[in-house]
Amino acid sequence: MKHHQGFSSLELLCSLAVLALLVALAVTQTGEALERARIGRVLSTLTESILVSNRAAVGSGATSVLCPVGADGLCNDASDWSGGWIAFADHDHDRALSDGDAVIGRYPAPGGGLRIYSNQGRPRLVLHPQGDSAGSNLTFTLCGPHGSASRAVISNGTALRGERVVGALPPQCQRS
Template structure:
């Protein structure tokens, strides 16, 4: 009785690994692009959801709620850089900073994947009033990636407090250097 050993031969293993390497070489660049597009879409969704949450919370609580860029998750930054993250905080006295740690309602970490977020000059934060309105100028937070045509779009909050996204199917020149 002849008994064959079960398993792969060295030749079969080498051929299988070669085919796998070819498939991976074709798939990885496409996967990287898909991952970058997913990061971009997630950034839009997270920022828009945070702004909508702050607006609803201001109406529900009957007190102002502010959203601002934050590096540490406890205080607002003094510039227009939102890339490091942002916070939502109860703001009954309309202060430029949260007055206590428990005033912070939500903290979101910064964006990843070579993306940059900056608000327009002159408006560093948005304060939602108990009516849901965000009085003052419109706030635009621009999303860019490094490169010649890196301006992907903006999240815009109008005076009525409604956040919306504006995305470009063909990216444009970024108004700031990421």
Template sequence: MNNLAIDKGFTVIELLVTLSVAGILLSVAAPSYRDFVQESRITAQSNSLLSSIMLTKSEAIKRNSTATICPSTNGIACTGGTVWSNGWIVFADADGNGAVDAGEEIIQVGAAFTGGNTLQTSVGDLRVTFTANGFSMGFNSTFSLCDSRGNAHSRALILNNQGRVRTEKGTATC
């Protein structure tokens, strides 16, 4: 018979070394992961608003009539003031008055933002209306999207009177 002892498992020292290495790796990786999640969230939210603005413009051209996007807290009327982070609606605005009237179709409802991010425009920008030619005359706006990291990681969506939107990173006012 062979009297060699066969060890199964780990010693306490091996276990402590492994846990120490894992703890060090996690302490380095956690902040990077948090930044990754925040960056992904703000990019997705910026793209969501951008696509809704482009949908509004497209619908105005397609319908040969005005279409409006406005902040909305209930998904059926323009009720959000200048705070867009609680959601928005895109609707066919046949009379161009910026309000959802009887018979006007709500095309899209934008969901409220998560993660505590804020999206707002300057005072007075309660809506954006596109005309049948795709212009947003009189509705040039800057949308400021911010998270807890401040201005350096913010997004600005800038809409001009011709209906063109451009985005800038780190230039929004938070």
């Protein structure tokens, strides 16, 4: 009786096909986990910037403002915060960063293809010395490049709530 050693071509091809499938699944899962981690990091940075600004407003008695920055490094009136944002003590009460205002922090663009949007009509978050914010609740939507999304909702009392978006993506996150 003859004994064969090694693998046949068919066995080798089947093993390689299974291995390729497992690698593809692992890469997909790893990419999604990394995207969720990046979104979590940005949510954490956003939360920190709001809490520090609120503390500065209460401690100094001056209104604090957070706003998205444009290419000039100053506040813009867009709902897209993907280019980063700035927090400052608004000593002259004009809701725009000017010479008399103190910068609390500059927060760079998140990178990695992540995009951040505030709800329409709320291009700034204004925090009063009493510890509250003006206007209605502010919702930030964070969109990942691979189809994941999360939201951060800030109430008038500056309570923060984060939630992962499940199901259909928000309109801001849908690519055209």
